[in-house]
Amino acid sequence: MLEIKNLEKVYPNGHHALKDISFSVPKGEFLVVIGLSGSGKSTMLRCINRLHDPTGGEILFNGVDSTKLKGSSLRKMRSEIGMIFQHFNLIPRKTVMANVLSGNLSRTGVLKSILGIYDPEVVERAKKYIDIVGLKGKEKNRADNLSGGQQQRVSIARALMQNPKILLADEPVASLDPATSHSVMQYLKKVNEELGVTVICNLHFLSLVRQYAHRVVALKHGKLIYDGRPLEISEEWFKTIYGEDAVEVTIN
Amino acid sequence: MQKIIKRKANKQVQIIKAFILDALSWAYIALVSYKIIYEKIIIDVRYPEFAWKQPIYSLYFGIAVSIIFFFTNFSLGKGLFGLIKIDENDSATSKPFAFLGYLLIALTFLTGFYVSQVSIKEFFSANGLEGAKRIFTALIHPNWGIFEQGLFAAIETIYMAFIATAIAIPIAFILGFFAARNLMSGNKFAFFCYSALRAVLNISRSIEPLVWAIIFSVWVGIGPFSGMLALCLHSIASLTKQYSEQIESINDGPVEAITATGAHPIQVVWFGVVPQIVLPYLSYTIYRWDINVRMATVIGLVGGGGIGNLLMQYQGQARWSEVGLLVILIAAIVWTMDWASSVIREALK
Incomplete structure (x- = not known):
């Protein structure tokens, strides 16, 4: 489904964020990326949907090298990859419904979307996804008045509106409290298992990793240093990934 | 190294x-x-x-x-x-x-x-104090006979300021996007447009509306129209700058999120940028109208029409009672606009 080959990213300021990263993700997998802050996790995720442009290597998405795409074919590729963010990144002052509908922008004409005209079928679909993330009845609430966990669920519904083949999640629970974190992870698991969407998720907490991941890759200083099962991460690997002084923190 | x-x-x-x-x-x-x-x-x-x-x-x-x-x-x-x-x-x-x-x-x-x-000496000279006393006496005995004339001129000023602001809004709204560094640093051509626009705006803003009014009063003749044009030009330059600064200070998150859905760049601006700037825009615009009403008064002095024009005429004839009435009117307008704009802006927060 997704194959990353020798991916390189050097920022204009000279920072070498990704160094020769290669791995592939089969369809339906729940892949978790771990590593310290600044290890390149976010950059890698953003290279996959080209929010950042890689400076070298290839990313084969369904057999097409997405690093070469431009204009409308780039937008088409992005529309097949959903993304959720640490800070939710919802449209401020807009309702839950408006935010979820914005996931359908790539399939709506520019003028139609500006005038706010959506097909009834699209609105129905939006309602269905709002229902799936457990926010039924909150369609008309302003999204920025919801709690953090609820906002993240709105953003999951927005991503689902795209009918994504892959869902990228950049630290989806890093600004949530432990209880809410589990609830959001549960929804991601549900999306992965019931809708068959491949999930690539950046996480900090190893306890969450062990619970939800099918497979783990670890980055350190922009290099891929681990690729394997979550339960195989030993104390030794942990020290390698997070440094000698690191102590594991669990959330339950 | x-x-x-x-x-x-x-x-x-x-x-x-x-x-x-x-x-x-x-x-x-x-x-x-x-x-x-x-x-x-x-x-x-x-x-x-x-x-x-x-x-x-x-x-x-x-x-x-x-x-x-x-x-x-x-x-x-x-x-x-x-x-x-x-x-x-x-x-x-x-x-x-x-x-x-x-x-x-x-x-x-x-x-x-x-x-x-x-010079302290000049400030307290007997002659000078006498003249000041004469003017102040006349000012506090305003001639209410010209109240209607003054009021009509004041209304002219307010409408002039309103139209100048209203015409400036859509132009500044569009130019604001092109003058925002974060939207225009994508490629070299966009950045060139940004720099050129910024330069033009800075130049037109650095020339006082008073000077523009003089230029336009020669161009289109003395009257409210020239004053309106001067205010309009200044408003476009100022609003564009304020709008673009607002765009530069937005949160990138929603922009990233909308881009990630595969939306068209225009949709990214409409859904990712616009919702974040609507309220500050309104606030700036109302404040600009407020400023324009005050400026319109001054611009009238150089032939821009409205109450300023009238003030200039009576002042030239040294008819201080009439001037006194106009000063009261101007103070009332400025105070009302000030109050109204702060109430509206407070309500928008």
Whole structure:
């Protein structure tokens, strides 16, 4: 489904964020990326949907090298990859419904979307996804008045509106409290298992990793240093990934 | 390695800057001391001669003195550009180089008083007080006979300001996006457009609306239209700047999120940028209308129509009672606009 080959990213300021990263993700997998802050996790995720442009290597998405795409074919590729963010990144002052509908922008004409005209079928679909993330009845609430966990669920519904083949999640629970974190992870698991969407998720907490991941890759200083099962991460690997002084923190 | 070279080059630039600052400061001290303190205050020349050799000699003097002092702690430039080490516990204001700063400030004060011809004697002269009393008496006995005339002129002013703002809004709204660095730094052409637009805006903003009104009153004739055009132009320039600064300070998150859904760039702006800027825009725009009403009054003075025009006429005829009424009207408008705009802006928050 997704194959990353020798991916390189050097920022204009000279920072070498990704160094020769290669791995592939089969369809339906729940892949978790771990590593310290600044290890390149976010950059890698953003290279996959080209929010950042890689400076070298290839990313084969369904057999097409997405690093070469431009204009409308780039937008088409992005529309097949959903993304959720640490800070939710919802449209401020807009309702839950408006935010979820914005996931359908790539399939709506520019003028139609500006005038706010959506097909009834699209609105129905939006309602269905709002229902799936457990926010039924909150369609008309302003999204920025919801709690953090609820906002993240709105953003999951927005991503689902795209009918994504892959869902990228950049630290989806890093600004949530432990209880809410589990609830959001549960929804991601549900999306992965019931809708068959491949999930690539950046996480900090190893306890969450062990619970939800099918497979783990670890980055350190922009290099891929681990690729394997979550339960195989030993104390030794942990020290390698997070440094000698690191102590594991669990959330339950 | 590159970084070290860069840091070295950087330090050299700082040294040059510091030296230039020192030389200019000393040249300024020399010139002001000679022209004001020596010529005017000490020997009181009635018609002092100006020759270009005076500033040039001062500059030579400045360079010479700063070469001497550059190696001591008396160098202001070295102090300001961080080339003199200051202890954290020690305040910079007590260092030797600060004294040069104090000297500059003291001299500038003295010159300022002299140039503005501050004179206590004139202020309290019997003749002057008599004239002031006459005008003030007339002002507090306004002629209510011209109330209607004044009111109509005031309404003209308010509408003029309103139309100037209204026309400026859509133009500034669109230009605002092109003047926002974060939206326009994508490629070279976009950045060129951004720089060109910024330059044009800065130039048109730096020319006072009063000057524009004079230009337009020749162009389209004396009257509200020329005043409106002047205000409109100034409003476009100011609003575009404020709008674009607002766009530059938005949160990138929603923009990223909408881009990630595969939306068209126009949709990204509409859904990612616009919702974040609507409220500040409204607030700026109402404030701009408020400013425009006040400016429209002043612009009337140079033939821009409205109440300012009327004020100018009566003032020219020294009819102070009529002027008094107009001043009351203007104060009422300004106060009302001020109050209304602050209430609306508060409600928008």
